[in-house]
Amino acid sequence: MRYGPIIGAGALFSLACSWAALVMAPQLQLGDLSPAPIPNTPDFHPAARPGLAAQGAEVYRSLGCYQCHTRAVRQDQLLFGARLNGIGPKAINLEAAGSGKTNLVNLKLLIALAKARPDLGLAKVELPPTLAADTNAVAAFAQFTTHLTLLKHADHKAGIVRTNSATVNELAGKLPAEILAKVGPEEAERVVKLLSDSGAKAELVIYNLGPDIARGWGARRSVARDYLNDAPVLLGSVRVGPDLASIGTRAPEKFAAPWKFATSNTATELEHHLLVHLYNPRLLAPASTCPSASYLFDKVKPEVRYAGEPLVVAKESPPVFPKHNAHALVAYLLTQRNDVSLPEAPVPSVAKSATAKPAAPADTNAPSKP
């Protein structure tokens, strides 16, 4: 028994280690997760489910939908890019070589673009005779010529050969323009800085990549925060049918049986589509193996309880009447969304059409200066 205390201490130590690894570490990582505010709205993600959707979660569970459907979008990669949104205020009305037409051009931006995209040429721009007396324009143009010489020198040293098939002028001419796509964060940040320093409006964009994202099953990967309000969390493990993590925001063309919105009232149409799917998936996808939940519908108008709106499932058949549970299940499906950007899983920003007047391409036939 001489070693009793040591063995006791050892046992206590190993128990403490497993407690730290199995209980404390997950608590530190996930325990203080809270719903994240959705930018520009008073809402939070994930939303505390309203009554009907909460009941729908129970219906989803009781019908075993998770046996064929997962609720977790996977993502392989996160890449970055740079987007040009505006040419900035420091633009001068310049003439496209040989065309006699003038257009707003930001000279510093042209150089920045040429630095960002060594694969593109730089078409000539000229100072129109009408601006010959404008000291500001003349000075800016002289600076541009100096920068261009430096750029050519740098190109020469780096062995960069610029083609004249596509030019940076064209890139700056159609906004918003994707200047770089799907590169590492440092490269994208460098280009955004280059462009912003030239006075232009540029932003960092992200690309979520992976087969699930490509299928349109979600805008980003699912993370622990998405399931804060779920108990139990029905992740599902088998994908006989499509993932449902973001079915509430799925584009109609991304359904297993693609369809189209017929009106601008998309929320109602999506709801209708899901109800018809529940009633009989074969009406929408003839070869579907998704089980029909027609027991959630009355075929004749119920007389005793409130009947609600009739549902037209097919032109030739009489309408059916969804029961409360059918509406609840659809309400639950509609709350399934992962299009909200979270710090741990950002969502790509969509390009807004630019407000600044774009620099029209300077004469693109002019040979780029090698």
Ligand code: HEC
């Ligand atoms: C036997 C496996 C199985 C079960 C159980 C199942 N589904 Fe499906 N589900 C599928 C398959 C396969 C598809 C794809 C074909 C189609 O669109 O009908 C599908 C498609 C869907 C779609 C359309 C999704 C899309 O992107 O096209 C929805 C919504 C859906 N199921 C909901 C449910 C709900 C709700 C339940 C529970 C009541 C359920 N499913 C139970 C197999 C299943």
